[in-house]
Amino acid sequence: MHYWLLQNSITIALLLVLAAxxxxxxxxxxxxxxxxxxxxNRLALxxxxxxxxxxxxxxxxxxxWRRPVINPETGDVARHTQTGAVVYDQGAxxxxxxLKPIRGMREKTYSAPFSDRxxxxxxxxxxxxxxxxVRPPLNHPRRHLMGTDRVGMDVFYQGLKSIRxxxxxxxxxxxxxxxxxxxxxxxxxxxxxxLDDAAxxxxxxxxxxxxxxxxxxxxxxxxxxxxxxxxxxxxxxxTGLYRLLRGETxxxxxxxxxxxxxxTGVPVWRILSRHIVPNLLHIVLITTVLRFSSEVLAEAxxxxxxxxxxxxxxxxxxxxxxxxxxxxxxxxxxWKLTTAFAFMIGLVLPANIFADAVRDAxxxxxxxx
Amino acid sequence: MTGRLFRQSPLHLMPTMPEPLLAIKDLRVWFxxxxxxxxxxxxxxxxxxxxxxxxxxxxxxxxxxxxxCGKTTLGxxxxxxxxxxxxxxxxxxxELNGMAEKEHRLLRRRCQMIFQDPYSSLNPRMTAxxxxxxxxxxxxxxxxxxxxxxxxxxxxxxxxDRDGIFRYPHEFSGGQRQRLSIAxxxxxxxxxxxxxxxxxxxxxxxxxQVINLLLDLRAKHQLSYLFISHxxxxxxxxxxxxxxxxxxxxxxxxxCADILDAPxxxxxxxxxxxxxxxxxxxxQRTVLTGEMPSPAAPPPGCPFHPRCPQAMPICRTTMPxxxxxxxxxxxxxLITDNKNTANTSTDGKANGPGYDATPVQQEKT
Numbered sequence: 260m261h262y263w264l265l266q267n268s269i270t271i272a273l274l275l276v277l278a279a280x281x282x283x284x285x286x287x288x289x290x291x292x293x294x295x296x297x298x299x300n301r302l303a304l305x306x307x308x309x310x311x312x313x314x315x316x317x318x319x320x321x322x323x324w325r326r327p328v329i330n331p332e333t334g335d336v337a338r339h340t341q342t343g344a345v346v347y348d349q350g351a352x353x354x355x356x357x358l359k360p361i362r363g364m365r366e367k368t369y370s371a372p373f374s375d376r377x378x379x380x381x382x383x384x385x386x387x388x389x390x391x392x393v394r395p396p397l398n399h400p401r402r403h404l405m406g407t408d409r410v411g412m413d414v415f416y417q418g419l420k421s422i423r424x425x426x427x428x429x430x431x432x433x434x435x436x437x438x439x440x441x442x443x444x445x446x447x448x449x450x451x452x453x454l455d456d457a458a459x460x461x462x463x464x465x466x467x468x469x470x471x472x473x474x475x476x477x478x479x480x481x482x483x484x485x486x487x488x489x490x491x492x493x494x495x496x497x498t499g500l501y502r503l504l505r506g507e508t509x510x511x512x513x514x515x516x517x518x519x520x521x522x523t524g525v526p527v528w529r530i531l532s533r534h535i536v537p538n539l540l541h542i543v544l545i546t547t548v549l550r551f552s553s554e555v556l557a558e559a560x561x562x563x564x565x566x567x568x569x570x571x572x573x574x575x576x577x578x579x580x581x582x583x584x585x586x587x588x589x590x591x592x593x594w595k596l597t598t599a600f601a602f603m604i605g606l607v608l609p610a611n612i613f614a615d616a617v618r619d620a621x622x623x624x625x626x627x628x
Numbered sequence: 629m630t631g632r633l634f635r636q637s638p639l640h641l642m643p644t645m646p647e648p649l650l651a652i653k654d655l656r657v658w659f660x661x662x663x664x665x666x667x668x669x670x671x672x673x674x675x676x677x678x679x680x681x682x683x684x685x686x687x688x689x690x691x692x693x694x695x696x697c698g699k700t701t702l703g704x705x706x707x708x709x710x711x712x713x714x715x716x717x718x719x720x721x722x723e724l725n726g727m728a729e730k731e732h733r734l735l736r737r738r739c740q741m742i743f744q745d746p747y748s749s750l751n752p753r754m755t756a757x758x759x760x761x762x763x764x765x766x767x768x769x770x771x772x773x774x775x776x777x778x779x780x781x782x783x784x785x786x787x788x789d790r791d792g793i794f795r796y797p798h799e800f801s802g803g804q805r806q807r808l809s810i811a812x813x814x815x816x817x818x819x820x821x822x823x824x825x826x827x828x829x830x831x832x833x834x835x836x837q838v839i840n841l842l843l844d845l846r847a848k849h850q851l852s853y854l855f856i857s858h859x860x861x862x863x864x865x866x867x868x869x870x871x872x873x874x875x876x877x878x879x880x881x882x883x884c885a886d887i888l889d890a891p892x893x894x895x896x897x898x899x900x901x902x903x904x905x906x907x908x909x910x911x912q913r914t915v916l917t918g919e920m921p922s923p924a925a926p927p928p929g930c931p932f933h934p935r936c937p938q939a940m941p942i943c944r945t946t947m948p949x950x951x952x953x954x955x956x957x958x959x960x961x962l963i964t965d966n967k968n969t970a971n972t973s974t975d976g977k978a979n980g981p982g983y984d985a986t987p988v989q990q991e992k993t
Contacts, residue, residue, distance in 0.1 A: 289753075515749035519812065522707045523763035524736035533762075537753045623796040624752055 263323050263350050270321040289621065296620035303616030306609035313422055313606050316354060320423040323352035354423075358416055364399040366411035372594050375400030406594040408581065414595050417573055418602045424574040425606060428489055428558045429551040435493030437547055440500035445531060445539070447501075448508025458501070466498045475566045483569040488561070492554060500546045504539055511535050541618050548614035552607040559603065575599040647721060648682040649819060649852055650706065655679045655715035655725075657698075657705045661924060673924045675701040677876035678715070683869075685819060688846065688853040690867030690884065692860060692899065696920060698876040699856045703822040706854065707739050708732055720819070737767055740813035744825040746805035750797040756783065757793040760811045767816060782811040787841060803834035810841065820852045827862060839865055860903050864888055869955075872896045875931040876923055882956030892958045895932050930961065938962060 284290040297303050325347040328337040337346040355362060369378035376394040385391045397403075405414040447458040477491035511517055511534070520530050555575075561567035562576025563583070570577065582596035619625045656679075658672035675698040683689050691699050704710045706717055708724060717724040719735060727735075743749035750759055757779035764770050764778055773781075780790040786807040788800075797805055806826060813821050823842065827835040843866060845851060857863050863870055863884070870887040872880040872895065880893040891897045898914040918935050921927050927934050933943035940961060948961045 515743040515745060516751040518704070518709055519741060519743060519749055519809075520751075520762065521709060522736060522739070522741050523766070523812070523816065524733040525762060525766055529766070533754070534751050538751070622753075624798045 263325060267322050267324075270318060274318065289623075293617065293620035297616055300616050300620075303613055306613040306616070309605060309609040310613060313426060316419060317423040317426040319357065320352045320354040320420065323350050323355070325350035354419070358419065361413050361416045364402055364413055366397050366399070366403075366407045367395075368407070368409055368411050369592055370397055370403060370407045370411075372404060372406040373401050374403070374406065378406075378592070405598045408595055409585075414578075414598050417578060417595075418575070418598045420573040421575045421578065421599070421602060422606070424485065424568060424572055425555045425558065425603070427485060428492070428568075428574075429555045429606075429610075431486075431489040432492045432496065432554045433547050433551050435489065436497035436550065437500065437543060439493075440497045440504055441536070441539070441543065443497075444501045444504025445508050445535060448505040449512050449527075449531060449535065455505075458505070462498045462501055465495070468495075470495045471561070471564070471566075474561060475564075478566050483566070485568050485572060488558070488568055492557065496550065496554070500543070500550070503542050503546065507539055507542060508535055511538055540621060544614055544618050544621075548610050551610055555603060555607060559599070575603050649685040649687075649720060650681075650683040650854075651716075651718040652682070652706070653680050653716045653718075655702070655705060655717060656713040657701050657710050658713045671924055673922075674876050674926055675710075675923055676705060676712075677923075677926070679873075679876070679878050681871055681878060681881060683820075683852055683854065685852055686846070686850045687869065688855055688867045690863035690870040691854060691856045691873060692858060692863055692870060693873035694858065694899075694920060696923070697873045698923070699873050700824055702873070703741065703824050703854055703856050707741055707822060708736070709741075737763070737769075737816040738818050739820045739822070740816060740818040741822040741824060742806070742809050742813050742826045745829050746802050746809060747797075747829075749809050750805055752797055755794050755796055756788075756800075756808055759797070759808060760815050763812070763816045769816065778815070782815055785814060785845075786811040787837075801834075802830055803838060806830060806834075806838050807841065810838075810845070814845065814849075817849070818851070820854070822854045822856070824856045825858070826855075828857065828859060835862070842866060860888060860900060872899065875920060875926055877931055877959065879932065879960070880956075880958045882954075882958075886956045892956070892963050893932075893960050894936050894938050894962070930959075 285294065297307070328346045328348050329335070330337050338344065339346060367377060370376070371378050374397065376396055378394070380392040380394045382390050383393045383395075385393075403413050403415070405418065408414055408417070443458045443462075447455040473495050474488070474491040477494075478487055481487045481490075517530060517534050520534050525533075558567055558574060559576035559579050562574055563580045565580075567576045568574050576599075578595050578599035582592075582599070585592035585595060655676055656674070657676040658674050660669045661671045661673060662668065663670040677698075679698075679702060681689070691702065693699050701710055705712050706719075706724075708727075712725045715725065719739060722735065724732065724735065754762075757775055760782050761770070761775045761779050765775065770778055776793060779793040783790050783792060788804060788807050788811070792800070792804075797808065800808060806829075809826075826842070827838050830838060839862060842853065846853065853866065855863060855867055867884050869882065870884050871878045872887065872891075872893065874895050880887060880891065880896045887896060888900060891900055894914075895916075898916045901914045914937070916935050916937075921931070921934060927944075929945045930936070930939075930943040930948055933939045936943065942961050946961075948959045948964060950957050950959050951964050952958075
């Protein structure tokens with residue numbers, strides 16, 4: 260009960276924050292112009308639609324509730340034998356509820372996409388009493404969009420369920436890494452001195468540890484799981500953006516327009532927020548999206564190595580990990596790998612295209628008027 | 629309508645006022661050179677090395693010299709953009725060097741700067757209105773007007789279209805951008821503006837327009853300009869007094885006519901002879917050999933002696949003291965030795981005073 264309560268509250272809180280910041284931004288002239296610019300860009304709009312679809316699925320998969328267990332014989336709600344309390348199941352997300360028809364379509368084992376028969380043949384005794392190799396028909400013929408896996412689970416359903424994992428890894432890791440990078444990069448670059456030295460040494464130490472080893476060590480200490488993985492990847496990956504931002508801030512600090520603002524008596528925090536950070540925005544945006552993409556891909560690699568999310572979390576990485584053995588079979592079982600890749604590219608490509616459009620729209624110099 | 633923006637000047641102050649608007653004394657701005665793992669200071673770049681000068685209200689001082697001589701650093705040090713190592717900068721009777729940032733912010737209103745490059749001096753992500761009224765808003769000087777009104781008044785003041793306030797810098801031409809830069813400097817109703825080569829990045833025709841604007845604004849608001857330039861013909865147009873800088877030192881300072889028509893220092897003579905003049909250009913040019921020494925390792929004695937065509941043994945060992953003839957001051961051993969002859973020389977030739985010296989290296993052009 261508590262688990263779902265917490266998760267639902269976090270999801271709703273995040274959605275509210277997102278809506279509030281979108282509303283705030285929509286009141287600003289620069290962002291309103293940018294939005295108008297993006298509306299004229301068809302590719303960006305299409306990308307946004309796909310991203311919104313992914314986001315919607317991830318949100319649906321993040322809210323859930325527990326349902327009372329139904330006694331299959333009587334059809335009544337099951338109750339505790341002593342206390343009489345209603346017994347609840349493990350709970351399922353809204354997406355699970357929506358996908359119930361697909362989720363319930365279980366087969367015995369592998370079947371190819373849109374096939375009406377099982378992929379592997381079994382030995383059967385024919386009507387003439389002789390043993391023969393047959394491919395038995397499926398329970399749900401021609402209903403599996405991307406086939407089924409070894410235990411007969413629908414692969415398309417797995418791909419859909421992995422969206423949430425991918426989005427959380429991409430977003431949470433980025434949200435952890437970017438504020439750190441901006442804070443350290445801008446402060447180190449602008450103020451210099453001991454602050455710069457401290458940040459530089461911290462960064463040098465962190466980046467001298469191999470990322471995979473660092474994440475593996477982190478996961479061994481704190482256990483496998485989605486939050487741990489995000490934290491480990493966030494810590495391991497802020498240094499690249501930090502370096503970029505520090506260098507750019509160093510350049511901007513000596514730019515004439517910053518000097519002019521200083522000479523005008525504009526306070527330091529205002530110089531940072533109005534003159535420096537907006538001029539770093541294009542770097543932050545590009546790096547954020549590239550990071551989002553590479554984070555999604557890195558999860559696949561880490562799960563493949565066995566140090567990603569645990570086995571109980573569905574992810575594209577674990578799908579690819581499963582495909583490792585499937586690819587060695589003859590004839591090859593290609594649909595699980597293909598599905599995982601298609602879902603990943605479907606997220607990463609529109610994200611890159613959309614970020615590119617946003618960056619162009621935010622840069623007054625590139626605006627088409 | 630625009631008059632509301634600017635406070636009226638109480639009275640016209642003459643350049644020979646006892647308390648000048650700006651008085652710099654023995655100012656040094658050194659940049660440390662750090663080396664090695666421990667970042668130890670291995671030496672200093674002496675960008676400004678013992679500069680003294682004074683400026684009256686409403687006066688324009690032209691600061692000339694070749695690239696790297698410390699002109700810009702001097703201007704920036706006055707605005708507090710560079711940390712002065714020693715010396716004093718007194719502005720309107722208050723010592724700026726070592727002043728706390730909080731107090732300095734109030735004085736910053738009164739000293740502003742116009743930058744050389746109209747492309748890098750305006751934040752590309754801010755509209756014209758935000759750019760020119762930013763300081764106003766922070767010093768609480770909007771006085772009941774909206775930012776739009778204040779911006780439109782300033783735009784009009786510098787000869788830009790009032791409707792341009794919502795445009796971004798890249799939508800303006802170079803000259804217009806420089807006008808924006810001037811509007812930003814003017815917004816805080818300053819007494820003193822450092823103009824760091826404000827026209828050298830512009831076309832010649834646009835240069836004239838911007839110079840005229842600066843002249844008009846000076847007359848209207850009693851502004852003092854420290855006009856940094858390497859273009860002597862522009863300096864002649866705008867400045868009443870000229871200071872010549874070489875390797876962090878002011879080597880000659882005086883009225884515009886004195887410096888440009890009767891220079892005393894060999895370096896100033898060479899500088900002025902290098903200005904191309906149209907028509908009957910058959911005069912002798914003094915061509916300096918070699919380059920300006922590094923300010924990180926300045927030569928002993930007079931900083932100009934390695935290139936000076938008239939260098940004497942004393943120049944290699946002793947920095948010449950400042951000698952003044954009227955309000956014309958110069959730092960050169962030749963002048964200290966030949967004060968009387970120097971005083972008589974006003975022939976306007978690039979070859980300077982008729983003191984007895986080693987022959988100048990000359991070239992017929």
